[in-house]
Amino acid sequence: MLPAAMTVIRAIVTDIEGTTSSISFVKDVLFPYARKRLPAYVETHGDRPEVQHWLHEAAKEAGIIEASRQEIIELLLRWIDEDRKSTALKALQGMIWQEGYETGEYRSHMYPEVSARLHAWRGEGLHLYVYSSGSVQAQKLLFRHTESGDLTPLFAGYFDTETGPKREQVSYQRIVEAIGERPEHVLFLSDVEQELDAARAAGLQTGWLLRPPLELPPQPKHPAYTSFDAIQP
Numbered sequence: 001m002l003p004a005a006m007t008v009i010r011a012i013v014t015d016i017e018g019t020t021s022s023i024s025f026v027k028d029v030l031f032p033y034a035r036k037r038l039p040a041y042v043e044t045h046g047d048r049p050e051v052q053h054w055l056h057e058a059a060k061e062a063g064i065i066e067a068s069r070q071e072i073i074e075l076l077l078r079w080i081d082e083d084r085k086s087t088a089l090k091a092l093q094g095m096i097w098q099e100g101y102e103t104g105e106y107r108s109h110m111y112p113e114v115s116a117r118l119h120a121w122r123g124e125g126l127h128l129y130v131y132s133s134g135s136v137q138a139q140k141l142l143f144r145h146t147e148s149g150d151l152t153p154l155f156a157g158y159f160d161t162e163t164g165p166k167r168e169q170v171s172y173q174r175i176v177e178a179i180g181e182r183p184e185h186v187l188f189l190s191d192v193e194q195e196l197d198a199a200r201a202a203g204l205q206t207g208w209l210l211r212p213p214l215e216l217p218p219q220p221k222h223p224a225y226t227s228f229d230a231i232q233p
């Protein structure tokens, strides 16, 4: 096997929260927006098939049989507070966030170098993908409405927890299979060590984003960077 530095990277899969965008944008802007609007959203749109589907999935995940709409709302609010990476919650949050982006209530945060670096990597022929706990809809909204403009044309595909949990090896095996690359040619970027461990177990290369004020540890388990500019795929 070639040493990591000599292996050609053909695709980059990036996490969002803590990697391209601040944790604060997700926790202090997106989550509170969804929390505030979720009860009214479910009351107003609860009869739409896609909303009904995810409400049902949430109740199933919680093991609640014949839950009332109010019980499911309370469950979802609790899950937002716990930052639970539930596929059903994430799907519903994505639907709610759409309104906030479209009314200009917020634009998504990108670390300052991210847009230019993604453009440069794409210009060099690398294929770019996203893998986040946020739903694919939420990911597309986030990259369409950034402070640096619409970045969606740069991405070839998006993966969420419908592919599998981010801390499980099998999820990364599915991703490389879906994008049609050998794992050693794919670089996964994240701020979460357990996600990187899972990606490495699947054979991907890894890059650990430790954004200031976090500091690089003396002997990081994964190649570690404070910004995308330091990464040379």
Ligand SMILES: CSCCC(=O)C(=O)COP(=O)(O)O
Residues within 6 Å of the ligand: 015, 016, 017, 018, 026, 030, 085, 090, 131, 132, 133, 134, 135, 138, 139, 142, 166
């Ligand atoms: C797609 S934006 C919202 C991100 C989100 O809901 C979340 O839980 C963050 O997950 P990530 O996997 O990007 O760290």
Ligand SMILES: [Mg+2]
Residues within 6 Å of the ligand: 015, 016, 017, 018, 019, 190, 191, 192
């Ligand atoms: Mg993250």
